[in-house]
Amino acid sequence: MKAKKLFPAVLSLGLLIGGGLAGCSSSDDKTSGEGGKDGDKVTVDIFQFKVEFKDQFEDIAKAYEEANKDVDINITTVGGGEDYGAALKSKFASGNEPTIYNVGGPQDVADWEDKLADLSDTAAAKAALSGTLEGVTKDDKVLGLPYNQEGYGFIYNKGIFEKAGIDPKSITSYSALEEAVKTLDSKKKDLGLTSVFALPAKETWVTGLHLSNVFLAPEFDQNVINAFESKEVTFEHGDAFKKVLDLQNKYSDQPTVSLDYAKQVEELFSTGKAAIIQQGNWVSGSIAGIDEELANSGVGILPIPVEGYKEDSIPVGVPMYWAVNSNKDEKEVAAAKEFLDWLYTSEEGKTAVIEDFKFIPAYEGYDAGKISDPLAKEIYEYSSAGKTLAWTFMGYPTGWGQEKLGINIQKYVSGEMTWDELVEESSKAWAEARK
Amino acid sequence: MRNRNLWYWLFLAPALLALAVVVILPLAFGVYYSFTDWNGIKTPSFVGLEHYKALFAEEEFREALWFTTKFTVVSVFLINFFGISLALLVTQKFKTNNILRTIFFMPNLIGGLILGFIWQFIFTKVFASVGELIGVEALEGWLSTETTGFWAMAILMSWQMAGYIMVIYISFLEGVPQELLEAAEIDGANSFQRFYHVTFPLVMPAFTVSLFLTLSNSFKLYDQNLSLTGGGPYNSTQMVAMEIFKTAFVENAMAFAQAKAVIFFLIVAAISLTQVYINKKREVEM
Numbered sequence: 001m002k003a004k005k006l007f008p009a010v011l012s013l014g015l016l017i018g019g020g021l022a023g024c025s026s027s028d029d030k031t032s033g034e035g036g037k038d039g040d041k042v043t044v045d046i047f048q049f050k051v052e053f054k055d056q057f058e059d060i061a062k063a064y065e066e067a068n069k070d071v072d073i074n075i076t077t078v079g080g081g082e083d084y085g086a087a088l089k090s091k092f093a094s095g096n097e098p099t100i101y102n103v104g105g106p107q108d109v110a111d112w113e114d115k116l117a118d119l120s121d122t123a124a125a126k127a128a129l130s131g132t133l134e135g136v137t138k139d140d141k142v143l144g145l146p147y148n149q150e151g152y153g154f155i156y157n158k159g160i161f162e163k164a165g166i167d168p169k170s171i172t173s174y175s176a177l178e179e180a181v182k183t184l185d186s187k188k189k190d191l192g193l194t195s196v197f198a199l200p201a202k203e204t205w206v207t208g209l210h211l212s213n214v215f216l217a218p219e220f221d222q223n224v225i226n227a228f229e230s231k232e233v234t235f236e237h238g239d240a241f242k243k244v245l246d247l248q249n250k251y252s253d254q255p256t257v258s259l260d261y262a263k264q265v266e267e268l269f270s271t272g273k274a275a276i277i278q279q280g281n282w283v284s285g286s287i288a289g290i291d292e293e294l295a296n297s298g299v300g301i302l303p304i305p306v307e308g309y310k311e312d313s314i315p316v317g318v319p320m321y322w323a324v325n326s327n328k329d330e331k332e333v334a335a336a337k338e339f340l341d342w343l344y345t346s347e348e349g350k351t352a353v354i355e356d357f358k359f360i361p362a363y364e365g366y367d368a369g370k371i372s373d374p375l376a377k378e379i380y381e382y383s384s385a386g387k388t389l390a391w392t393f394m395g396y397p398t399g400w401g402q403e404k405l406g407i408n409i410q411k412y413v414s415g416e417m418t419w420d421e422l423v424e425e426s427s428k429a430w431a432e433a434r435k
Numbered sequence: 436m437r438n439r440n441l442w443y444w445l446f447l448a449p450a451l452l453a454l455a456v457v458v459i460l461p462l463a464f465g466v467y468y469s470f471t472d473w474n475g476i477k478t479p480s481f482v483g484l485e486h487y488k489a490l491f492a493e494e495e496f497r498e499a500l501w502f503t504t505k506f507t508v509v510s511v512f513l514i515n516f517f518g519i520s521l522a523l524l525v526t527q528k529f530k531t532n533n534i535l536r537t538i539f540f541m542p543n544l545i546g547g548l549i550l551g552f553i554w555q556f557i558f559t560k561v562f563a564s565v566g567e568l569i570g571v572e573a574l575e576g577w578l579s580t581e582t583t584g585f586w587a588m589a590i591l592m593s594w595q596m597a598g599y600i601m602v603i604y605i606s607f608l609e610g611v612p613q614e615l616l617e618a619a620e621i622d623g624a625n626s627f628q629r630f631y632h633v634t635f636p637l638v639m640p641a642f643t644v645s646l647f648l649t650l651s652n653s654f655k656l657y658d659q660n661l662s663l664t665g666g667g668p669y670n671s672t673q674m675v676a677m678e679i680f681k682t683a684f685v686e687n688a689m690a691f692a693q694a695k696a697v698i699f700f701l702i703v704a705a706i707s708l709t710q711v712y713i714n715k716k717r718e719v720e721m
Contacts, residue, residue: 086684089475111476111687202667255579257668258559399686403670410669414579 042335043072047091047098049320050147051079052285056356063348064339071335099336103144103323105135105394106228116143117326122337124344127363135224135394136321144321145340148359151316151379151388152210152280154302157294160184160191160275172312174243174305181251184275191275198274199252200264201413206278207245208406213393214304214315215241220392227395233430235423240307242419248278249413257410266290278304281360281375301378303387310389314382317391318362397433404429469694474687486694495670496695499678500702506588506674507653513593514649515642518600525601526608536605539598547595551662554591558583558663584664584672591659596652600645607641608634643714647707654703675699 048057054077061073076098078087088101092115103109109116119125120142125133128146136144154177161168164187166180184196200206215237220226235241249256253268265283268274270290277283281301288295305311324336343349344363353359354366360376360383361368368384371377382388393401405426411417417425469486471479490496521539525532542550558577566574577583611634619629657676660666666673666681673681679699683692 085687089684092476111474114477202665255576258576258579399681403681403685407669410667414668416669 041070041072042331043074044100044332044336044339045098046073046075046100047088047102048075048077048100048322049079049084049102051077052282053357053359056352060343060349060352060356064342071339073339097325097327099325099328099332100340101323101325102147102320103136104320106225107395107398109136109138109143112323113138113143115323115325115327117324117333117337119143119145119324119337119340123341124363127345127365129362129364131390132318132362135228135318136323144323145344146318146362147320147322148318148353148357149316149362149379149383150280150282150319150360151301151314151382152278153304153314154276155269155279155283155299155375156276156302157269157272158298158300159294160193160272163191168300168302171302172305174240174307174311177302177305178247181247181276185251192272193275194268194273195253196251196275197248197253198259198264198268198277199248199256199413200259200261201249201256201410202258202260203264204402204406204410206261207409208404209393209396209401210280210315211245211278211304212241212401212405213391214389215244215306217315217389217392218306218309220395222390222392224390224392224395227392229395231431231434233427235427237306237309238419238423240305240309243307244304245409245413255414257414270294276302281373281379284358284373284375295374297374299375301375301382303382306389310387313387313389314379315389315391316379316383317394397430400426400430400433465693466697468690469697471690473690473693475683475689479690482690486691487698489691490694490698495673496675496678496682498670499673499675502585502672503654503656503674506585506592506656507650509585509589510592510596510653511646511649513589514596514600514653515645517593517597518645519604521597521601522604522608526605536601539601541598542595543599545595547658548662550591550595551659554587554594555663558587578664579668581668581671584668588656588660588663588672591663592653592656595659596649600649603645603648604638604641607638611637639714639718643711643718646714647711650710651703651707654706 046061050057054075057077058075061075065071065073078084084102091098091101097115103112103116118141120140122142122145124145125142129149132146132149133142133144136142156168158168161180161184164184166183171177171180181196184191184193188194188196216227216233216235219234219236220230253259253263253274264274264277265279265286266289269277269283270287272294284295284299287299291298301314303312303314306313322340324333324340326333328336344353344361345365350361350366353361354370355372358371358373358376360371360380368377368380371380405422408417408422408426412419412422468479470481470483472482473479525535525539529535545553555578562574562577566572578587615633615637616629619633624632655676656674657680660672660674660677664672666677675695676699679692679695682695683689
């Protein structure tokens with residue numbers, strides 16, 4: 001009698017617990033199977049951040065799998081700066097560690113140091129352009145390989161400049177820029193502009209990281225490691241910084257604090273309602289989505305002038321680095337290195353990098369003439385002429401650029417804070433973070 | 436007796452197990468981490484009460500807490516006011532009652548994130564166009580100042596939750612015995628007196644539930660905040676949940692964020708429990 005009653009209870013209990021555990025155990029099976037039991041196949045899990053080239057990257061990985069039957073490549077893409085960092089941490093915390101992942105700069109290298117394989121012996125590391133490995137080299141060990149190079153500045157609409165009678169080549173200093181902006185502003189109606197600039201103060205990465213970098217880089221001798229190790233920031237070129245920010249804010253669509261990337265690039269610039277925006281070569285895709293012709297032949301890039309330092313240069317840097325997880329077994333690490341080498345140094349890989357990914361290569365041995373994107377091409381020209389500024393914002397204290405300086409800039413443009421307060425508060429926050 | 440006890444625990448076991456695995460253990464781990472210097476990657480080491488000491492000195496956290504409190508007070512009032520008004524409206528004898536109920540409830544079916552984006556469009560584009568058309572400058576540039584951002588959040592929240600709260604009030608309003616109301620009417624009570632002296636005390640349990648739900652929901656709000664204002668401008672509309680998330684993932688201070696979360700949990704729990712306790716005392720037995 002008792003047994004009869006007990007049976008359904010035990011059964012239901014068993015089902016509940018069993019069902020719950022089955023969910024966990026099945027995923028366990030998957031990870032343990034990865035070791036390469038089936039026909040010595042090596043699985044390389046890639047966890048990367050660049051959404052723009054996701055499809056092209058997956059295609060090239062497939063081509064690699066075709067040629068190397070013993071390698072299996074899985075690509076997961078999670079885009080957008082801060083989301084990637086959070087997702088990567090959860091990925092590692094879940095125990096399902098990727099083989100290849102991305103690190104951004106010195107802070108990331110310090111954080112992830114225990115899980116970074118030495119990549120010094122790869123062909124790609126040897127081919128990397130001088131300076132591109134600065135942020136990821138520690139004790140002579142190369143811990144990351146650059147994706148590509150990117151540059152930013154003032155992107156302008158060639159048609160509008162022509163109509164207004166301004167020669168963009170003449171704009172190589174702050175005063176020339178100011179002059180051009182005033183000319184554009186006076187002809188706003190004829191040119192169909194709502195404003196000359198579109199300053200996206202809502203996007204703290206545009207103001208707090210990119211814009212500030214131009215004026216802070218000289219302070220750190222344009223070296224990201226110097227920035228990373230610096231205990232303080234003094235805003236040596238703060239006046240030049242203020243001038244450029246004020247200029248953008250004064251001649252921008254208002255209110256700038258709620259102006260975001262989509263409005264800046266797609267709604268205002270791509271439709272010809274704004275003549276100049278501060279952005280980088282990555283906007284080509286967004287512009288092409290609205291006006292293909294404008295993206296292919298109607299845009300150019302101008303330097304962001306730092307009065308009293310360099311007024312004709314463009315900040316060029318590496319947005320992210322490939323890292324290989326040293327926790328994985330040797331075979332997997334070797335396969336990962338081989339794949340990255342193939343991607344950046346083989347003929348097939350090189351073609352894909354330039355033509356499909358539309359990257360500005362960060363490695364030697366590329367035919368620059370093949371770069372098809374006009375913005376990328378111009379940036380490459382600045383780069384080969386040596387008219388560049390380094391990306392030192394990768395060495396800012398964690399969160400400082402966006403959460404502290406970027407927020408202070410929002411306060412400044414909405415009149416909640418004076419410039420002196422901004423400098424003082426931001427320097428204090430830097431010193432605090434580096435205590 | 437003993438036999439019943441065995442059955443009792445046997446059937447309770449799965450629920451207890453689930454509760455332990457998904458609520459109690461993580462909570463315990465969270466509290467533990469708040470005493471360490473964990474950054475999400477490295478093995479943590481113990482730092483004691485350091486984070487708790489630093490916590491209240493941090494301006495950003497205090498500001499977020501203050502903003503959240505203001506927001507909660509306003510939205511709890513608005514949501515319940517509109518909730519009960521709508522409930523009273525649709526319990527009258529109209530033909531369109533069922534359709535109206537569905538319509539009022541519908542906003543609640545849309546996810547918080549999407550809702551935020553929809554209202555962002557309304558506040559920035561629609562409001563600006565209307566403002567331009569009728570020449571009211573105050574309607575332009577919503578979401579770009581602290582005050583308008585605050586009210587935008589409150590409007591969004593009321594719009595979303597009022598329908599849900601309405602349903603709770605309806606169920607209680609319909610349970611009010613007609614004979615009591617009739618008796619009051621015969622005794623000469625007017626409609627306001629009937630509501631205030633008869634209906635109101637009887638729907639008190641609905642207030643307990645609704646206040647609890649709106650209070651805790653407003654306090655913990657995250658997705659609407661993220662998609663509508665993103666905390667901007669200059670973090671002035673940043674609520675506590677968002678501030679904690681940023682501390683954890685943007686500033687990379689996992690343990691510090693955990694300490695904030697523990698304090699936040701205690702505050703929400705204390706306020707909600709006090710509210711339920713007070714409300715319970717005011718409920719009347721029929």
